[in-house]
Amino acid sequence: MMITPSAFVMNTYFCSFLRALLLRVDLLWLLLYYFATLFVLGFFILANLEPRNPLHRPKNYDLFFTSVSAATVSSMATVEMEVFSNTQLLVLAILMLLGGEVFTSMLELQIKKFKLLETNKAHFNSNGSTDLENDSNSSKSNMDLTYNSMKFLGFIVLIYFLTVHIGSFTLVSLYINLVPSAKEVLSNKGLNIPVFSIVTIISAFANGGFLPTNESMMVFKKDLDLLLILIPIVLLGNTLYPVFLRIILLILRKVSNTEELEYVLKNHSDLVYGHLLSGVRCRFLGLTSMGFICVQFVLLIFMEWKNLKSWRG
Structure with missing residues (x-):
């Protein structure tokens, strides 16, 4: 054309x-x-x-x-x-x-990366005839490393984003197709399995709360395995996202110790990506989140103990 x-x-x-x-x-x-x-x-x-x-x-x-x-x-x-x-x-x-x-944070990272690139171009174009050539080259090298590190981080976040969604969609779709009780629920409501899986996974990861059923997940209260599949997806896209992101970066360092990866791990504050936390803060965040989840679980069991006994009976 x-x-x-x-x-x-x-x-x-x-x-x-x-x-x-x-x-x-x-x-x-x-x-x-x-x-x-x-x-x-x-x-x-x-x-x-x-x-x-x-x-x-x-x-x-x-x-x-x-x-x-x-x-x-x-x-x-x-x-x-x-x-x-x-x-x-x-x-x-x-x-x-x-x-x-997670998606909007990727957009923010791309905008910051674009602004950094344009700022670098404007800076070195205006200082092309400087006498401090060595200092200029060193500064340019540092800016290039920062830009490449932001580019590397954006790629890792994108792969994380796609992998979680595709893998989760596959698991939920397989579960519904293989478990008659879950498949029957969707059949009675006239819901399409792929559409239900897509909406449920995206809603869980983004903490959206919208599900194709009027009763939310209550209609699947007997499908414990489906609920167990969704629990880590909720955590992967929300509170524990910074923790899992750092774990992935640490695993990658074991495989390939590139300059950009080292810069991302050691200079997280320079990249201005809010979800990239230090190792100490990630440990505190992970322990705090899991602690609250355990406390809520114990309180729920304590408050609903009589109902659980009657349900089992």
């Missing part, structure tokens, strides 16, 4: 505008624009898709509220989830995916 001169000019102007926007606008405002775009696009797409039952179409303000809630992973709904069609459920899953903390 040939690109016309007008299309080329428009593309050039758009790239220049995008570059100027990323460089001159503060990161906070960029994120606000990003989420506002998600809200509006999500609403228009949901409003133009047919629900499961056309006679029970949600009102526009309910759809907009649902779009905002999904994109901000705040897990508040004004309509029952089984009202939505499979396509609408996938749109909600995409909104949760794009608004999740």
Whole structure:
């Protein structure tokens, strides 16, 4: 396909505008624009898709509220989830995916990396004729290492993000297909297994709270194995994400001790990635999180002991 001169000019102007926007606008405002775009696009797409039952179409303000809630992973709904069609459920899953903390942190890292690259170019172009050539080369080398380390970290986070989602989707889909009780629940509700698996995994990882069933996971209270599959996914995408990220980096150092990897592990504060914590802070975070989980579990067992005894009886 040939690109016309007008299309080329428009593309050039758009790239220049995008570059100027990323460089001159503060990161906070960029994120606000990003989420506002998600809200509006999500609403228009949901409003133009047919629900499961056309006679029970949600009102526009309910759809907009649902779009905002999904994109901000705040897990508040004004309509029952089984009202939505499979396509609408996938749109909600995409909104949760794009608004999740791990995904938005990847976007922040890419923007910071782009700004660092452009700042480096501007700095060395303006100081090309300096007499302190050795100092300039050393400074350039350090900036290049920082940029390459941010690029390396972004790649690791992306692989982590994709691996967790793909692996979790495979496990949940296999479980539902192999366990008759879980498959029967979805069959009775007329839910598609792949769609249910996608929405559930993304919602668990992003802590979105939206599930394709009206009863959330209560309808699977007898499928203990399914709940056990989802528990680590919730932790991988939320509280313990920094812990697992550092564990992965430490494992990689055992395999390949590259310069960028060492820089990421030793200079986490210079990369300005909020989820990249020091080893000490990761240990404290992991112990604190597991401690709270254990306390909550013991309290739950204590408070529901009579109900558990009657259920077993």
